Amino acid sequence: MDQQTAPLPAQTLPAQALAGIRICDFCGQLAGAGATKWLAAFGAEVIRIEDPVREGRWDILRGIGPYVDERRGLEFGGGYNNHNTGKLGVTINVRTERGKELLTELIRQSDCVTENFAAGVLERWGFGYEQLKAIKPDIIYVSNCGFGHVGPYSRFKTWGPIVQAVSGLTFASGLPDQPPAGWGYSYMDHTGGYYMAMAILLALLHRRRTGEGQWVDLACTEAALTLNGPALLDWTVNGRPGRREGQPHSNRNTSPPMAPHGVYPCAGDDAWVAIACRDDADWSRMSASIGAEWTNDAAYVSLAGRLTHQDALDEHVSTWTAGHDKFAVQRQLREAGVPCSAVQKPGERVEDDPDTEHLWPAVTHTAMGEVRVDGLPVRMSRTPWRIETGAPCLGEHNEAVFGRLLGLSSADVAQLKTEGAI
Numbered sequence: 001m002d003q004q005t006a007p008l009p010a011q012t013l014p015a016q017a018l019a020g021i022r023i024c025d026f027c028g029q030l031a032g033a034g035a036t037k038w039l040a041a042f043g044a045e046v047i048r049i050e051d052p053v054r055e056g057r058w059d060i061l062r063g064i065g066p067y068v069d070e071r072r073g074l075e076f077g078g079g080y081n082n083h084n085t086g087k088l089g090v091t092i093n094v095r096t097e098r099g100k101e102l103l104t105e106l107i108r109q110s111d112c113v114t115e116n117f118a119a120g121v122l123e124r125w126g127f128g129y130e131q132l133k134a135i136k137p138d139i140i141y142v143s144n145c146g147f148g149h150v151g152p153y154s155r156f157k158t159w160g161p162i163v164q165a166v167s168g169l170t171f172a173s174g175l176p177d178q179p180p181a182g183w184g185y186s187y188m189d190h191t192g193g194y195y196m197a198m199a200i201l202l203a204l205l206h207r208r209r210t211g212e213g214q215w216v217d218l219a220c221t222e223a224a225l226t227l228n229g230p231a232l233l234d235w236t237v238n239g240r241p242g243r244r245e246g247q248p249h250s251n252r253n254t255s256p257p258m259a260p261h262g263v264y265p266c267a268g269d270d271a272w273v274a275i276a277c278r279d280d281a282d283w284s285r286m287s288a289s290i291g292a293e294w295t296n297d298a299a300y301v302s303l304a305g306r307l308t309h310q311d312a313l314d315e316h317v318s319t320w321t322a323g324h325d326k327f328a329v330q331r332q333l334r335e336a337g338v339p340c341s342a343v344q345k346p347g348e349r350v351e352d353d354p355d356t357e358h359l360w361p362a363v364t365h366t367a368m369g370e371v372r373v374d375g376l377p378v379r380m381s382r383t384p385w386r387i388e389t390g391a392p393c394l395g396e397h398n399e400a401v402f403g404r405l406l407g408l409s410s411a412d413v414a415q416l417k418t419e420g421a422i
Contacts, residue, residue: 016043017383021204024049024103024110025087028059030186031160031220032116032144033083034193039200040086041376041385047106047401048084048392052091052422056394058117068371074394075367081391082373085363089392090401091422094125098421103127105406107135111207112200116144116192118157129215138213140203144196148219158220160186167224172231172242173250181250191227192220252310259283259306263343264318266326272343273326275317275333279303282338289336290320365390398422 021044027033040046050056057063061080063073092106093099107113113132115122122128122143132139143149146158146166164170164183174181199216207213231242242248251262261276277283280303287295294316299305306313321329326342333340344353350360350372359375368390376385398417402408408416416422 015383016386017380018042018044021045021112022110023047023112023114023200024106026113026115026117026122027144028116029061030079030083030189031192032114032196033059034190035144035196035200036087036114037083037085038193038197038376041387042383043386046087047110047397048087048089049103049106050089050091050394052093052395052420053095056091068368071368075365078371081365081368081371084391085373085387086389087392088397088401089395090398091395093421094127096419096421098416098419100126102402102406102416102421104135106401107132107139109405110136110139111204112140112142114142114144114196114200116196119143119145119147119149119154133213136213138207138211140200140207140213140216142196142200142203142216142218144192144199144218144220146220148217148222150217151219153221160189160192160220163188163192163220163224167221168228168231168242169224172228172248174248175251176246176249188220188224192218192223195220195223252314257303257307259303259310260286260313260317262314262317264314264321266321266329266342267324268326270345271326273321273329274341274343275321275329276339277306278339285336286333286338289332289338292316292320361387363388363390366393366396395422 018039021039023036023039023044023046025032025036025046025048027036027048036044036046036048051058055062055074059080061077061083063075063077064079066078067076068078090106092103094103107127113122113127120128123131129141132141146163147153147156158166161170161182164187167188169187170180170182172180173183196218199218203214203216234240235242247254253261258276258278263272263274265271266273275286277286280301283300283303283306287300294300299309300313324332330340330342349356351357359377360372361375362370362372365371371390373387373390375387378385399410399413402413402416402422403410413422
């Protein structure tokens with residue numbers, strides 16, 4: 001069995017790569033929470049700070065669908081649970097002086113403070129970088145907002161789709177003669193989280209070498225801009241704009257040139273298959289496998305001819321695939337030696353594909369019970385990731401965290417709640 005689906009007995013589990021790292025985490029949604037989820041999976045102690053007054057709803061995913069069953073409410077949001085597995089959860093009301101004192105003490109015992117609020121939120125609370133350094137001189141502060149904390153756009157707020165539009169990613173995707181289609185709803189929320197995780201790790205590595213903390217000011221639009229490299233070079237070096245005759249074509253890749261090369265409709269509801277003929281040999285095998293009269297057209301014998309007549313070729317391929325099940329097409333063309341894959345829907349990928357089923361482990365959530373969540377697409381033989389517990393319920397670990405780290409008793413914690421500090 002896969003190492004992720006068959007955990008070793010507790011006494012033989014290897015030490016995790018980030019064991020001993022503590023993160024005071026204000027992250028929400030995905031661009032931030034997705035970053036600290038990675039770190040928690042590799043052993044960091046991530047203490048998620050939530051606002052008791054707003055019941056944690058500075059993260060808009062708290063309590064909203066998808067849901068695992070008919071239950072609804074603050075603790076049953078599937079997205080929130082998915083992005084916050086393995087974390088501890090406490091509530092602190094930073095509007096109160098006692099709440100600020102509690103947060104100060106947690107920061108003093110942490111390695112990192114992480115957040116993805118709009119620029120300046122922590123500073124307005126009295127916990128900007130200069131204040132954080134006064135609390136703990138070697139603290140690492142990693143902020144992740146749309147435009148960063150400096151520059152002419154720093155006062156603007158963003159979401160993933162805005163980041164994609166401003167950075168040029170939206171402009172770069174679409175069908176010919178159609179408006180830009182974009183890169184999915186919040187591609188840069190996912191990718192921004194990955195960049196943030198890398199930034200935290202690099203800052204930790206720097207501190208390990210030098211003893212110095214620092215502020216990592218991550219601008220998600222700049223992270224997105226780096227994904228435009230080839231297109232920007234093509235314009236600056238070759239003078240070719242990204243949108244020109246026939247370009248972009250979101251269902252056809254021209255580098256390297258192949259034909260047919262795209263995603264084609266199949267029988268059934270929203271069923272598709274991806275096919276890539278790399279060269280004339282692939283086309284010859286595909287033609288022989290299909291056995292249709294149109295495959296013998298002289299225009300399609302060479303790659304140059306197929307590229308010249310690619311629109312007509314795609315129509316023929318689409319007509320053929322539309323009459324077949326996507327997995328049948330996959331099986332037929334793979335047996336012929338042609339690169340081909342059915343486009344799998346989430347349920348097919350999670351439940352039916354033996355190559356990836358380990359990527360969705362089951363965790364225990366205090367309110368929901370056992371649910372499946374996203375795992376991590378990486379394997380490490382010595383320090384494998386572990387995702388075993390669901391996201392924390394609101395204030396679930398107040399007593400455990402405040403007791404262990406701040407020395408507060410159960411009565412102390414109860415009094416703090418009565419006072420409105422937690």
